[in-house]
Amino acid sequence: MIEINFLDKKGNIKKIKANEGESLLEISKKNNLDIEGACGGEMICSTCHVYIVSNHINKLKKQSDEEKEILLLSNNIKKNSRLACQIKVTERLNGLIFSIA
Ligand code: FES
Numbered sequence: 001m002i003e004i005n006f007l008d009k010k011g012n013i014k015k016i017k018a019n020e021g022e023s024l025l026e027i028s029k030k031n032n033l034d035i036e037g038a039c040g041g042e043m044i045c046s047t048c049h050v051y052i053v054s055n056h057i058n059k060l061k062k063q064s065d066e067e068k069e070i071l072l073l074s075n076n077i078k079k080n081s082r083l084a085c086q087i088k089v090t091e092r093l094n095g096l097i098f099s100i101a
Contacts, residue, residue, distance in 0.1 A: 002089050006033055007053055007099040020091065024050060024084035024098060035100055041085035046073040048084040054097040060087060076101055 004027060006014040018027045025048045028035040036047035043066060052060065057080050063071075067086050071077055081101060087093075 002091060002094045004089065004093065005054075005095065005097040006031070007097055009100075013097070018089045020089055022089050024048075024082075024087040024089070027089065028084060033100070035084060037085060039085075043067065043070055043083065043085060046070045046083065049074040049077075049101040050082055050084045050098045051078060051101050052080045052082055052087075052096065052098050054095065056093050056096040057082075059092045074101065 001017045002020060004016045004018045006016060008014065014031070016027055016031050023041060025035065025037045025041055029037065035050070038047045039045035049071065060082065063082065067083050071081055071083060
């Protein structure tokens, strides 16, 4: 099991157990986090925009051009912005902290 941390808007951390290969969107849905993900991971909506708060941002698979384009539909884009549906959990991401954009 891999531990992923969700930082809510009040600054509280929720620890989530995740399986390798699950997406951040999938684990968010399973744990009832308030993330929309309207297109179900098809990368057409940008409503799964999250911020990677921990320095795991450098351990993530690089953004595809398509992900960059879809993120532009979203507000408040930062350097650590990603689409949760495009991030697959791996051992390297153990301890990752993310928040909803
Ligand atoms: S769920 Fe729609 S882009 Fe990620």
